[in-house]
Amino acid sequence: MFDSLSDRLGGVFAALRGRGALNEADVRAAMREVRIALLEADVALPVVRSFVDSVTEKAVGQNVLRSITPGQQVVKIVNDALVDMLGSDTADLELDVTPPAIIMMVGLQGSGKTTTTAKIAKRLTEKDRKKVLMASLDVNRPAAQEQLAVLGSQINVATLPVVAGQQPVEIARRALNAARLQGYDVLMLDTAGRLHVDQALMDEMRAVSDVSSPAETLLVVDALTGQDAVNVAKSFTDQVSLTGVILTRMDGDARGGAALSMRAVTGKPIKFVGTGEKLDGLELFHPSRVAGRILGMGDVVSLVERAAESIQVEDAEAMAAKMAKGQFDLNDLRQQLAQMQKMGGLGALAGMIPGMKKAQAAMASGAVSDKMLIHMDAMIGSMTAKERAKPELLQAKRKIRIAKGSGTTVQDVNKLLKMHQEMATAMKKLKKMGGMKALMGMMGGGAGGGLGGLAGMLGGGGGMPPVFPANSFQFHELT
Numbered sequence: 001m002f003d004s005l006s007d008r009l010g011g012v013f014a015a016l017r018g019r020g021a022l023n024e025a026d027v028r029a030a031m032r033e034v035r036i037a038l039l040e041a042d043v044a045l046p047v048v049r050s051f052v053d054s055v056t057e058k059a060v061g062q063n064v065l066r067s068i069t070p071g072q073q074v075v076k077i078v079n080d081a082l083v084d085m086l087g088s089d090t091a092d093l094e095l096d097v098t099p100p101a102i103i104m105m106v107g108l109q110g111s112g113k114t115t116t117t118a119k120i121a122k123r124l125t126e127k128d129r130k131k132v133l134m135a136s137l138d139v140n141r142p143a144a145q146e147q148l149a150v151l152g153s154q155i156n157v158a159t160l161p162v163v164a165g166q167q168p169v170e171i172a173r174r175a176l177n178a179a180r181l182q183g184y185d186v187l188m189l190d191t192a193g194r195l196h197v198d199q200a201l202m203d204e205m206r207a208v209s210d211v212s213s214p215a216e217t218l219l220v221v222d223a224l225t226g227q228d229a230v231n232v233a234k235s236f237t238d239q240v241s242l243t244g245v246i247l248t249r250m251d252g253d254a255r256g257g258a259a260l261s262m263r264a265v266t267g268k269p270i271k272f273v274g275t276g277e278k279l280d281g282l283e284l285f286h287p288s289r290v291a292g293r294i295l296g297m298g299d300v301v302s303l304v305e306r307a308a309e310s311i312q313v314e315d316a317e318a319m320a321a322k323m324a325k326g327q328f329d330l331n332d333l334r335q336q337l338a339q340m341q342k343m344g345g346l347g348a349l350a351g352m353i354p355g356m357k358k359a360q361a362a363m364a365s366g367a368v369s370d371k372m373l374i375h376m377d378a379m380i381g382s383m384t385a386k387e388r389a390k391p392e393l394l395q396a397k398r399k400i401r402i403a404k405g406s407g408t409t410v411q412d413v414n415k416l417l418k419m420h421q422e423m424a425t426a427m428k429k430l431k432k433m434g435g436m437k438a439l440m441g442m443m444g445g446g447a448g449g450g451l452g453g454l455a456g457m458l459g460g461g462g463g464m465p466p467v468f469p470a471n472s473f474q475f476h477e478l479t
């Protein structure tokens with residue numbers, strides 16, 4: 001997401017970098033570009049104006065710190081202003097009420113409301129161990145209630161049985177009773193969507209809200225609709241008291257303007273973003289990380305956090321030392337794969353490292369996938385110690401069982417190894433540019449101790465494992 005905006009701003013700040021001093025003319029020139037970039041990204045005009053004004057005011061005349069360049073100083077000011085504009089912190093659900101806590105989902109037809117209801121239910125069930133009941137109040141679209149029931153069965157979350165002919169407010173009452181009697185922690189009400197914001201929709205929403213007193217009223221909007229999403233949000237805020245916004249289809253949003261305007265226009269936090277059609281495609285909205293990504297600095301902050309969570313610095317350093325000596329073998333590779341999985345898989349890693357967008361695109365196109373990490377792990381797991389040290393000993397008879405339809409081949413796995421090599425090269429380049437520490441300095445965060453280790457681990461390069469001989473494995477699909 002946000003690619004074009006980050007590219008543009010990247011150019012602006014590249015021009016500013018290396019200048020001796022920050023003066024008014026510099027700031028104004030940079031802000032002209034920022035303004036165009038934001039407008040092109042479909043950010044609402046009043047939002048752009050106030051953003052540019054406040055950044056200009058802060059930047060002009062500010063003392064440039066000795067240790068950084070003027071460009072870096074401006075990056076920091078713009079970054080802080082972006083974080084401000086996006087809302088300064090993550091906003092999780094607030095369900096701290098006497099159970100059942102009610103979550104009312106509202107939005108236009110096709111915004112992704114029903115899918116998002118199921119995504120949140122899944123998250124609450126799996127992550128927070130809540131007992132969740134979902135109820136569809138959509139009596140306009142014939143298949144809506146069944147759609148929710150189908151999603152519920154996919155994620156093992158209960159749905160309120162459908163009673164033909166009941167109206168939304170009656171269904172809400174029945175759902176509330178059922179949730180109370182059966183001891184549910186959370187009740188999710190999926191209200192009916194409409195093609196446009198109209199009075200009947202708003203009246204219905206208010207009536208449901210009155211009988212259920214929701215702890216959260218979440219507006220679901222489609223990020224791909226840009227300014228329209230913001231206008232829709234504005235009309236909803238005027239009518240019901242929203243507690244948060246969810247932007248869906250952020251996986252397809254190249255411009256990012258909706259996210260930037262949303263908070264400023266509605267005054268409501270963006271709580272989640274939808275990042276795919278699958279039911280685990282939901283993420284908490286992280287303003288500071290998104291700001292970092294918009295500025296094209298790569299999401300270094302979250303890379304550090306995740307790395308710190310999942311990597312033991314000593315392990316990484318030991319591994320880096322082995323790589324440097326050329327002793328890195330398939331056992332080490334396997335360990336490394338496990339760590340990469342923990343950090344969110346290849347795609348997540350590639351997206352966070354500056355300059356790795358191409359690799360991420362390769363993954364998105366299906367050329368390389370996280371499934372391969374799992375298959376590769378299975379392949380290495382099936383090998384003897386001798387074979388791991390010398391893969392050319394492998395016979396073509398080794399059988400690996402894989403999920404039906406996954407279609408992995410040895411060639412795919414070799415492709416993955418090649419990609420791993422490319423990743424190592426990218427990390428080396430990064431090191432030459434001053435490394436992650438330099439980037440971190442610019443982002444205003446502290447460099448974590450794990451960073452050097454991580455860079456070493458990914459960027460050792462010297463001792464890449466040998467590729468597997470073609471046809472050394474036979475893949476058997478499970479039926």
Ligand SMILES: Nc1nc2c(ncn2[C@@H]2O[C@H](COP(=O)(O)OP(=O)(O)OP(=O)(O)O)[C@@H](O)[C@H]2O)c(=O)[nH]1
Nearest residue numbers: 109110111112113114115193248249274275276277
């Ligand atoms: N790529 C992508 N697709 C999404 C996302 N969220 C929802 N969708 C898809 O959008 C389509 C519409 O989603 P629904 O959940 O049926 O929309 P709705 O708002 O409930 O629609 P109504 O019930 O008609 O009001 C479905 O095909 C979803 O799979 C997302 O975050 N990313």
